[in-house]
Amino acid sequence: MFFIGILGVESKQKEIKTIPNLICKACGKLTSYSLVKTYNCFQLFFIPIFNWGQKYILISKCCGSIFELTKEQGEDIEKGNEFIFDDLKMTIVEDNACKTNILCHNCGKSIEARFEFCPHCGAKLK
Missing domain, CATH: 2.20.28 (Rubrerythrin, domain 2)
Structure with a gap:
């Protein structure tokens, strides 16, 4: 968190939901993923004013690998829309399968x- 007097900027993470019974794209094990929304927040007197820089990431529960989704895909999953896991365009951010x-x-x-x-x-x- 960075504050100058009464203004501040903070990076935040919010776990949206857990998606169960999927095969991990990093290690190949049956697992569940956590959908996490990351964003920056501008604050005035510790009161959030607006957010920007939203990203959606999936964190594999079995090996801890991290995948980034497109903003549109993340918003669709957050809203509860149906999706096919194999059709998601996931970019690997951190591959922990070998660890x-x-x-x-x-x-x-x-x-x-x-x-x-x-x-x-x-x-x-x-």
């Missing part, structure tokens, strides 16, 4: 899948 964790078979600790050996006990993972 998912696995469990070490030896010590049971959660570690990143990119490791070949467990950093806790040294057991070979792959």
Whole structure:
């Protein structure tokens, strides 16, 4: 948040809805997505005056990957209009599919899948 005297600008996020039972486009697992609206807000004495720069993003619950939708698609989903998930024009913003964790078979600790050996006990993972 940035304030100069009585004026301020703040970036905000608002979770619109959860969309269940979809296949993640990053990791391929069955998951749900959170539709989040991000925008900038101009404030006067901490009272919102107007918003601009709206973006709609989908956040995958399984791996945390983030996808950006067009403004029109986001508004349609927010209004509750029917949509076909495969027809959405999604731009990947952050791909977290390769950052998912696995469990070490030896010590049971959660570690990143990119490791070949467990950093806790040294057991070979792959």
